[in-house]
Amino acid sequence: MNHNTLFTVQEATYELLRRLGLTTIFGNLGSTELPFLKNFPSDFQYVLALQEASAVAMADGFAQAAGTPALVNLHTFAGVGNGMGNISGAYMNKTPLIILGGNQTREMLVGDVYLTNVEETTLPKPWVKWSYQPVRAEDVPAAIMRAYAVALQPPAGPVFLSVPLDDWDKPALGSAVVRTVSTRVAPDPGRVKGFADKISSASNPVLIYGPDLEKAGGWDIGIRFAEKLQIPVLFSPFTERISFPVTHPQFQGSLPPAIGPLSKRLRGFDLAIVIGAQAFRYYPYVAGPYLPDGTELLQITADPNEAGTAFVGDSLLGDPQLALEALIDLVPDRPKRGWPSLRLPPLKISSDGEVLYADEAFSALDDSRPADTVLVTETTSNVTELLNAWGIAAPGS
């Protein structure tokens, strides 16, 4: 690239963001962010939020819906602080967010002047994969490239870059280097073989699908895998994504989010195969064994931390879709068999019409919604009723 005139860090950054496809910026800005935003390019879009928490939440939703990383622009100091709640949520969601936080001008940072983001790399911890302030203005584009590479690799998640306000107008080193990285890994073939053997020799296994199977693009292979094995499919507790059609005859409900009840639900199965989920995301503490006597557990996850935090079981590290693709040819076809209909709890009828029950509400919404409705719900306690009422049968829902 030939730069006849001064090529600034800001210009190099927009060029890089454009090449990375990061042209939508979610933010709530203040004075420390203005130098980044002046002469805002017309092919970029700035989605302004009224508070930083909302900026992060919108970016998280956008990235999940679009299946791409998203760029967030937060005000220095208390602004980054305001975003921390939803940054921790994005971390749990494994959403790749590149978060740029402003900071005062380098000239005055040693004196902790007004709007200094003191210990700027500490604040976002532990809820980002990487937290950094470039040690020179000219390293900002390279640091964004590194942030992008870190955010995308498995398990994906948010990263934080602090940029002093005077960096943007400094001369750039030139166009930023653009690099590409892997967004997924496959399981170790040797270990896949061991898992296949265990599945093949189990007499009464059960599949437990978690949110990361769908996120990995594993909806179709998940159905084929289940249909080949002809065994029940359950959802992991508190799954925020549906990885299997709830209308499929093999779908047999969600696991309860507590140690004792979950263990009770697995009685009679000699092997529980957890795919794309923590083992397990318990919520209330209810005592009991982690597994019933005679049940073993296998876990397939792309997240080493999920393998680390499992209470029981052996783990296979790798992308859930790739893992099922590697496994499916190594496990036997089992004969088709009949499935009990998943008995739904009867609709609660509010006798006097004064109390609106959750299932009534969901049914009414379901009757009138367009096919591509997006429902945003905060009512985790009614998810069972919601699944019953809406009968989700397509991925990404």
Next chain:
Amino acid sequence: MNHNTLFTVQEATYELLRRLGLTTIFGNLGSTELPFLKNFPSDFQYVLALQEASAVAMADGFAQAAGTPALVNLHTFAGVGNGMGNISGAYMNKTPLIILGGNQTREMLVGDVYLTNVEETTLPKPWVKWSYQPVRAEDVPAAIMRAYAVALQPPAGPVFLSVPLDDWDKPALGSAVVRTVSTRVAPDPGRVKGFADKISSASNPVLIYGPDLEKAGGWDIGIRFAEKLQIPVLFSPFTERISFPVTHPQFQGSLPPAIGPLSKRLRGFDLAIVIGAQAFRYYPYVAGPYLPDGTELLQITADPNEAGTAFVGDSLLGDPQLALEALIDLVPDRPKRGWPSLRLPPLKISSDGEVLYADEAFSALDDSRPADTVLVTETTSNVTELLNAWGIAAPGS
């Protein structure tokens, strides 16, 4: 105390909070906080906020207005995250807040289950003075006592305690030990003498009062000190508290928040005496010397960090009120002299009545307000007009 029946950690805590006077709790709660709040005592008050940021902000305002520490109760994980912006503000305000964050039950924390506040003591950093999760349930009351002691000592500020939800129902060790600590320190008398000598021998000194003089209860001694010296009083940049009556003839305005202009404003003074302020809280970067040629700077502050971050000058560590009380007898009376009236900028009149200027608005509000009105303003760019219009002449305003 004789406890015939089981005395729980929760009961010991309420007893301790009562003895510490922390009977107003600001919070936004979830399931992890319920065990703390069940059987909520009738002599306590829970001020519920709709989001954690508001809970912290209300507690900050309450503590500043009441001159006491305040208790905050935040939901685990993202809840603490939501509060971080205003926690950083409270840290800058030096407001003593005891912040209790919830956490999952100890039985399941090793597995990072749903609602676990992972690395719970890292999240609030660097904006709390102390961050801790007791290593046993029975240590919760002692940890609150320690948190209180840490929060109150100079410079005051927020502290964070993470409490797993099952701790509250565990047996207590007994009533908590109640301790008292110092809330201020006096300056080193030898160093006071040196400061007094410098002030006495200066030919044209100036006083620069910052927010911490008023917070320290130094309104009256500040007036007497200024009147004894018969020198001008300026406000430090961006002071969030007024430490001197703006109607006093010696009041000569606020310092601009930039290096060059501030230095220019101090031309002709051979000694700048900064009391209860950072030196200085600059905002935009405007190049220039920190001080004019021939000007020296003395700083009196209770905050070692403010002494550390000063760009220039010698510092005296101690409570501003106590420092002035120690200094006032060591500096000479100077003869009374006339003062130029602080020329106010003329009111901007909006010719067509369609644009409302800030000074019009503040004047109109001033005409109709009760004497004890509390104005909460976000418009830092109009503070000069506000001071002109309202003529604040009493402490705590």
Next chain:
Amino acid sequence: MNHNTLFTVQEATYELLRRLGLTTIFGNLGSTELPFLKNFPSDFQYVLALQEASAVAMADGFAQAAGTPALVNLHTFAGVGNGMGNISGAYMNKTPLIILGGNQTREMLVGDVYLTNVEETTLPKPWVKWSYQPVRAEDVPAAIMRAYAVALQPPAGPVFLSVPLDDWDKPALGSAVVRTVSTRVAPDPGRVKGFADKISSASNPVLIYGPDLEKAGGWDIGIRFAEKLQIPVLFSPFTERISFPVTHPQFQGSLPPAIGPLSKRLRGFDLAIVIGAQAFRYYPYVAGPYLPDGTELLQITADPNEAGTAFVGDSLLGDPQLALEALIDLVPDRPKRGWPSLRLPPLKISSDGEVLYADEAFSALDDSRPADTVLVTETTSNVTELLNAWGIAAPGS
């Protein structure tokens, strides 16, 4: 397991360590570690070091030589501090170490008494993959299991567990759950295909082998891959492991550890294929382009951080051995060709016998050493002479 008598945390831990094969413990202990070590089982071995730094170094060497994780036992507080230097080295070496640090008794930790490891999980950062103190004594074995799982997964590295001294004698929950995890992942097959296409269409590519190829067990596949492609093999800068026989005709030397010279060395190659190395581990700063004009770079690494920190190039995440096994069938055989002998610098002869040059020393040692000699050297500046003199031609050397 039937425990007729009290089964303690200590007993459950030794049982777990035995099942994990961690029966050699490297340490330097003090009073806070005694409860862990009393009644030391006869099938365990404690390798006592005189200072903690040595304990960590021995464990690192042992783990690397044995190809297994190793257990380290450090004294609380300053003891862990002493170990930090070599812990950071183990982190860079990707050596799986499970480090147990002592701590005072839980009863007194809230008061920071003598030998308290204050903020015990902060001290080892950022040089451990996980830092934790169990929130209850009974969670110690589960935390060790989790630590083991975290340490082993790619990229492997040290983990830190702080254990209060009174935890060891507390009743255990029962036998610890033993789990297994993946120790490597395979590259994404789709991305492998892309890499294969680039390699196939390159006209003059070069292989750059780094230390992690040998560590991954890729010595043989590395030779076969190179011989199939018939292209030169270079070593990455500062490689601490040799991944290719220096006696092989295709071996053409090591890359210099500086930007400009390294780039110069790659002139004429249109594709640099880096396997199992950072891109690059520069040491002195010597300006220059990262790559010559017309050269592209591919990197294969099991470490997402190495993909993140690369200055240039596209990265493929996965075990180097598995990656070459996946690639080898997708790249073309190239015809055998002759290779220039790697011209060695002539031996420096010390004319008067008073100065011993490095190559003389290494040659003399080589003449007299047994075949399985282990040379520990601190002289990074003479590695070239060492490689010349010793002609290493087997893996693990």
Next chain:
Amino acid sequence: MNHNTLFTVQEATYELLRRLGLTTIFGNLGSTELPFLKNFPSDFQYVLALQEASAVAMADGFAQAAGTPALVNLHTFAGVGNGMGNISGAYMNKTPLIILGGNQTREMLVGDVYLTNVEETTLPKPWVKWSYQPVRAEDVPAAIMRAYAVALQPPAGPVFLSVPLDDWDKPALGSAVVRTVSTRVAPDPGRVKGFADKISSASNPVLIYGPDLEKAGGWDIGIRFAEKLQIPVLFSPFTERISFPVTHPQFQGSLPPAIGPLSKRLRGFDLAIVIGAQAFRYYPYVAGPYLPDGTELLQITADPNEAGTAFVGDSLLGDPQLALEALIDLVPDRPKRGWPSLRLPPLKISSDGEVLYADEAFSALDDSRPADTVLVTETTSNVTELLNAWGIAAPGS
């Protein structure tokens, strides 16, 4: 200052260090520190240690002996790691150390190249008061000035500055600003009065002197205070400094370092006045009440953290010497009374001359030592015998 030629960051730094009196540098260096040390000024002294731990230990001892801050120069990364054990010791000793750690050149830090001190400000935590890497080369001198100010203010302690190797040759902004700060604070006079009242009305109080009384220069006032009150003087547990002559009749021994025994030793006293010590530095856990029934505790300390961690009692924050000077005129003279001789344990005689007991050894050493002998001992378990044998009766010993 007129700089006709280029004035570098290194030159500005040596000029600043000279003015601060930091002309002795303790260190263990490597390539990242060479630019700081080239053209080493002849009026500076570099004390080279063979490992970083020793460099820190020597600096700690030097600073304590000289009563001044000391400068430490550590190698990057593992070098700083090696120093952490003794840095934590210096933190506990409240020794003001200014620690400069090297780092790679700024040009390459974004790529984590060889010898990069990754997350350079995290590593020294939590054992430094401040951890910083200047955001520009030209801020190095100002950061050193800030580090000095932070290290010296009460409670003193180590601070850490990371300096990239290329910073030293960059142009300086000019001569560094030199500032002075307080090294001690006085107690709040109002609270002093309350403490004086409690002491005056106690019927049988006891003084407990800790190490910080002597460090504060309070040896003489400590004797006068004790003699005015005519009450026993005990040493706090594990005191590393003697704050009162062990030959003085009022000296009645050291408190045992365990909860139960210490409480037992205080039986009969209605008020324990702890000066310059933690309350208390317990070591083994021995159950018991913190204080006997009927005993109250007052603590005088310059360290807010010691006030925070006290298990019982009310605390007065301020320099111990200044506190006693403020108190001595407010407490009553009590009549002189006789004191029981502190019965020493009889000398253990080794019957056969083959075993050398500690008291024999200390006695033998005492007989032959010069008056200003410095004994460095690691044998904390024989401190009682040592005090008996040597009869320390002068401050600073």
